[in-house]
Every structure is written in structure tokens, then in C-alpha cells.
Amino acid sequence: MKEIGKIWMNGKLVPFKDAKVHVLTHALHYSTSIFEGIRCYNTPNGSAVFRLSEHIDRFFKSSKLYSMKMPYSKKEISKAILKTVKTSGLKECYIRPIAYYGYGTMGLTPTGNKVDVSIACWEWAMGESKAGKFSGAKCKVSSWIKIDSRSQPMQAKAAANYSNAALARVEALENGYDEAIMLNLNGKVAEGSAENIFIVKDDIIQTPPLSAGGLEGITRDSVIQIIEENGGFVIERDLERDDLYGADEIFMTGTAAEVKSVTQIDKVKIGNAKMGKITKALQKSFKDVAMGKDERFLSWLTFI
Ligand SMILES: Cc1ncc(COP(=O)(O)O)c(C=O)c1O
Incomplete structure (x- = not known):
């Protein structure tokens, strides 16, 4: 630092x-x-x-x-x-x-x-995106279950939520992966340890609903709005572990991660194990928005 x-x-x-x-x-x-x-x-x-x-x-x-x-x-x-x-x-x-x-x-x-x-x-240029920005992150479905709102308020960005996330992150790293994916108590996909998650299947972009236990990410919302503004749509639905393995593309979003690609889940390669075209395009659109190059989203920026 x-x-x-x-x-x-x-x-x-x-x-x-x-x-x-x-x-x-x-x-x-x-x-x-x-x-x-x-x-x-x-x-x-x-x-x-x-x-x-x-x-x-x-x-x-x-x-x-x-x-x-x-x-x-x-x-x-x-x-x-x-x-x-x-x-x-x-x-x-x-x-x-x-x-x-x-x-x-x-x-x-x-x-x-x-x-x-x-x-x-x-300064934290790479943030949480090291493995996912240029190539693709390898993720492990965590053996730790995502805590949920029956135990503590999960829509709070509270330190208390992060011991669960840190356990998952460390487990993933110790097993040779870059990041963890957490399932909720019902076995549905919740999110990454510090990012929201999206999958692409047959060109349809999908993400778990917030009721699956992920944080209401501001990057998640930004990406959804960018997709919609560009004429596309995102389906919110509960995702199974199989949906991850069978996806054509997977990406994660977060302030620290921005838009990062996932190319492997457990031992399964996602798509052709390279960053997908939709992920790549979204990375660019998101960066353009953040850099004030897309006039439609200028109100998202507060100049210093
Ligand atoms: C657990 C968790 N989920 C999702 C996110 C993504 O949220 P945001 O895009 O608001 O940074 C974060 C990062 O803050 C996080 O810690």
C-alpha cells in the first residue's frame, strides 16, 4: 500500500x-x-x-x-x-x-x-480483477454456504458479512483458484466472494435475483442499465450450479473487480475457456461509461 x-x-x-x-x-x-x-x-x-x-x-x-x-x-x-x-x-x-x-x-x-x-x-488499479480482466478467472464453488438474511442483514455492506466471504476466498486460493463462487442455503448461486455474477447462455444474459443472497451491487445495476440502454436485456432467475458449468460465458461485476471474465469453474472450462465476446464488449462499454465517454451516463460521474 x-x-x-x-x-x-x-x-x-x-x-x-x-x-x-x-x-x-x-x-x-x-x-x-x-x-x-x-x-x-x-x-x-x-x-x-x-x-x-x-x-x-x-x-x-x-x-x-x-x-x-x-x-x-x-x-x-x-x-x-x-x-x-x-x-x-x-x-x-x-x-x-x-x-x-x-x-x-x-x-x-x-x-x-x-x-x-x-x-x-x-491507488488500486487492478482492484479485485487481476485474474479476470485480461484472461479469465478460475473460480471454485465454495464449500462454505453463503450466509443469508435470516442470520444478518445481507443488503448491508457490513464487515460482519465478510468473514464468510473471506473463508470462501481463502479456500479458493489455497486450492489453486482465483476466486470463489458462493451458493446459498438452497444450493442456488448467490455471488462471488466480493462480486455479483452473470452468465451468458445462447446470447441470453442472466443473473441471480437479489433474493438469492448477493449484495445489491452498484456495478451490477450499472451493467444491467448499460445493456438495457443498448437495446438488450438481462434475465434475473435463480441459477443452479449446472447453469454455471453449462454457460457459454461468465463474468463478475464489482467496484473493485469492474467487469471480470470467468473461464473456469471447478475443473470445468467455460465456453472455449477464453474471455467471451459479450464479456469483452461489456468490459469496454463499462469502461467507456466510467471514463465519461458515453454521454448517456454522464450523470453517474461526480467530478472532483
Ligand atoms: C459481497 C459483494 N457482492 C457484490 C459486490 C459488488 O458490489 P458493487 O458493484 O456495488 O461494488 C461487492 C463489492 O462491493 C461485494 O463485496
């Missing part, structure tokens, strides 16, 4: 290396935090944050689902994000706002602690 710029902590910009928390911070012990992942792109017209208002809305939705009282307004957080990016001098970066129960009292009950908010940004 390159320590560039400053980190916004409860209203103050502090040097990157000094942005520290106490070891008895509640969230460190009990996962009592919610966060966002946002990207800023270096467009030909200047740096622009992608879908800022949607990310802010999800940040506040996450805090609401955890009954966490956010000590700042949406407007204040938006302004703080733009200020943090501007101060960093980075033209392109990944942005991580986080709200967490801080240091004060220990024990399970979080509410005796202050809710602290930080915003950091850093």
Missing part, C-alpha cells in the same frame, strides 16, 4: 500513516462496522467519482440496517469523500468510507461507543 495523501477521520484530514485506531476499538473485536467501496476514474475531463450518490445511499442504508446512528449527513460524507480524494492528489483511486463503533467500552453491546467515520483512498 502506497501511503499517499491524507485520511479523513471524524472530520479531520490526518496523514495517511497516522490514521490509527486503538486496539480495543469495538469493531475490531465484534465486526461492528459498515463500509463502502467506491472508485474515482481519471477521465479525459478530470477525475470523477463513479455513482457517488448511490454509494452514499447504500452506506446510510447499511448503517440503518445495523441501527448505527451515523454522526454525519449524506451531504457531509459526500463532501468529505471529494475532499479526501482531492487532497490525495491521486487522479484515479479506490475510496473506502467506513463507519464503526470505536474505542470506549468493551463487551458485545456496541452502542455505548461512539460511531467513528473514516474515509481513505488509495
Whole structure:
């Protein structure tokens, strides 16, 4: 991690290396935090944050689902994000706002602690897409079942959801794969460990409904809107493991991953084991939108 710029902590910009928390911070012990992942792109017209208002809305939705009282307004957080990016001098970066129960009292009950908010940004060009951007990721269907909303609110982007995802990711990596795919308690495809998933079969693009347990991804929504605006459509339906193995193309979407191709699931090659033509075209359309080259979606960009 390159320590560039400053980190916004409860209203103050502090040097990157000094942005520290106490070891008895509640969230460190009990996962009592919610966060966002946002990207800023270096467009030909200047740096622009992608879908800022949607990310802010999800940040506040996450805090609401955890009954966490956010000590700042949406407007204040938006302004703080733009200020943090501007101060960093980075033209392109990944942005991580986080709200967490801080240091004060220990024990399970979080509410005796202050809710602290930080915003950091850093260079993360490849994000979560290393294996899927240029060739294709090899994915393992995880032996870990995706937790669901009967246990905790899955539409919150909460740290607590990510121990399940991290177990799946580590299992995949330890078995020689790049990424995990998680099935829900009914055996249907939910999502990747940090991405939504789409399959293409006979030129029909399909993705699991949110009721299958995936996060309501902002990139998922962007890709669906881009496809529809271009005259296509996406079918939302429950996907079986067989649908993965039998797909012509598979791709994943996420802020960190953008649009990444999947060319192998378990030991099964997908299509001709190369990035598919629809995936490739979507990668390009998505990048054009993020870079402000598609006028139809300019409202998705907030220039710094
Ligand atoms: C579990 C999970 N699913 C899906 C996504 C994709 O969401 P988005 O496109 O909003 O980044 C993410 C990334 O934030 C994620 O962590």
C-alpha cells in the first residue's frame, strides 16, 4: 500500500500513516462496522467519482440496517469523500468510507461507543480483477454456504458479512483458484466472494435475483442499465450450479473487480475457456461509461 495523501477521520484530514485506531476499538473485536467501496476514474475531463450518490445511499442504508446512528449527513460524507480524494492528489483511486463503533467500552453491546467515520483512498488499479480482466478467472464453488438474511442483514455492506466471504476466498486460493463462487442455503448461486455474477447462455444474459443472497451491487445495476440502454436485456432467475458449468460465458461485476471474465469453474472450462465476446464488449462499454465517454451516463460521474 502506497501511503499517499491524507485520511479523513471524524472530520479531520490526518496523514495517511497516522490514521490509527486503538486496539480495543469495538469493531475490531465484534465486526461492528459498515463500509463502502467506491472508485474515482481519471477521465479525459478530470477525475470523477463513479455513482457517488448511490454509494452514499447504500452506506446510510447499511448503517440503518445495523441501527448505527451515523454522526454525519449524506451531504457531509459526500463532501468529505471529494475532499479526501482531492487532497490525495491521486487522479484515479479506490475510496473506502467506513463507519464503526470505536474505542470506549468493551463487551458485545456496541452502542455505548461512539460511531467513528473514516474515509481513505488509495491507488488500486487492478482492484479485485487481476485474474479476470485480461484472461479469465478460475473460480471454485465454495464449500462454505453463503450466509443469508435470516442470520444478518445481507443488503448491508457490513464487515460482519465478510468473514464468510473471506473463508470462501481463502479456500479458493489455497486450492489453486482465483476466486470463489458462493451458493446459498438452497444450493442456488448467490455471488462471488466480493462480486455479483452473470452468465451468458445462447446470447441470453442472466443473473441471480437479489433474493438469492448477493449484495445489491452498484456495478451490477450499472451493467444491467448499460445493456438495457443498448437495446438488450438481462434475465434475473435463480441459477443452479449446472447453469454455471453449462454457460457459454461468465463474468463478475464489482467496484473493485469492474467487469471480470470467468473461464473456469471447478475443473470445468467455460465456453472455449477464453474471455467471451459479450464479456469483452461489456468490459469496454463499462469502461467507456466510467471514463465519461458515453454521454448517456454522464450523470453517474461526480467530478472532483
Ligand atoms: C459481497 C459483494 N457482492 C457484490 C459486490 C459488488 O458490489 P458493487 O458493484 O456495488 O461494488 C461487492 C463489492 O462491493 C461485494 O463485496
